[in-house]
Amino acid sequence: MIILFKIKTKSFSSKATLLCKFVVMKQTLGKQERLKSKTLIGKLYKEGNSVKSFPLRLVYVQTEHTSQYPAQVGVSVPKRNFKKAVDRNRLKRLLRETYRKQKQLVYSTIDKPYVYMISYIGKEELTYAEIEVKMEKLLTAFVAQIKN
């Protein structure tokens, strides 16, 4: 399977041609779309810029990655704010869910591959509805910053 993917990525030389296919797409969030590579994460925190919309923070960098999707996303909740693993898992799930619902905002505008990490910097747990609103604000701010 992995070998197959490599062949595919090599065969499509330009990613820009691919992007048109994603304009109308499903609201999935599979493994390919998530940020997993340690080297990329290292690069992200070294060179990335950030956008804030309390209690969320998005660190991004424009770079090539192995996925076929326009962007790879990672989610993090710091251990020092939430000591219990249950709380961290819960917040991560909510972040992923809200991002999944609204990623069209980003995909419809960007034309280069991006990598970013969404962190939860607040210290208190919010509900799904609240996080959904914050995520929308964050993503619109991100899009606006990229355009300029």
Add this chain to the structure above:
RNA sequence: UUAGCAGAUCUAUCUUAUCGCCACGCCUUUUGGCGUGGAGGAAAGUCCGGACACCAAAGAGUAGCAUAGCGGAUAACGUCCGUCCAAUGUAAAUUGAGGACCAGUGCAACAGAAAGCAAGUACAGUUCGGCUGUAGUGAAACCAGGUAAACUCUAUGCGGUGCAAUGCCACGUAUAUUAGAGAUUGAGAACUACUCGUUCGAUUCUAAGGGGUGGGCAGAUUGAUUCUAAGAGUAAUUUUAGAACUAGAUAAAUGAUAAGAUUCUGGUAACAGAAAACAGGAUUCGGCUUAUUGAUCUGCUUUAUUU
């Protein structure tokens, strides 16, 4: 029925719809479709004991650590079961740091002359020697006793490091430079701390400074496994037979929304609110400890009440 004691089990939602996550299988040949499965009793603390892996004979001694009535269970244990003793409780039960102060050393509040190394009150006896007895203090008064959650001694056990182990594949690099040490008369390294002993050892070791990698596969989930039945045993446990396969992620999978059911709370009602506490697998088992919601069931004890 109330109160108490001991133990076991479950852990909270269920249904439907829409969107979505992880693993596996099948079908398709694409940005899929279908099916099956998908966190806990503590997954936690990492406190004990194993399996497994590596450490060049995984050497010897000392030190160190652990355990401590007796018998048994077990892969093993500091765990579990039975039992004796002690303490507590009316009782069911609970708790126990329950080997040894006839090896040595230390310690002992108050009282007391004295709880050792130095003394000594009163009375009586007397072989006139502070020799003997009695009294007084105290739990204990002289060659005695208490104390080992005091050193210590005895018996038994313990090699070390941990899946970031370890093996393989791929990618990449620097044997740069500077300072110091060192060449078989041995720098340094390997076998926890020390000593001995053994072995390795020059493209070496230490410090500064800098560079690269951090991708994948195996290990990894079929196991001291779970369930049922019949025996053995007071029990922990075990034997035989049959059946079952029950998470395998890796920046780390179980979620979101809506409607209904059910339960609970508030309210005369319409209706409104809530869905539980502690908490999320990370090589894996047996325990222990700690956190904690709401139940259900079983056995037992004493007192009171009712029939």
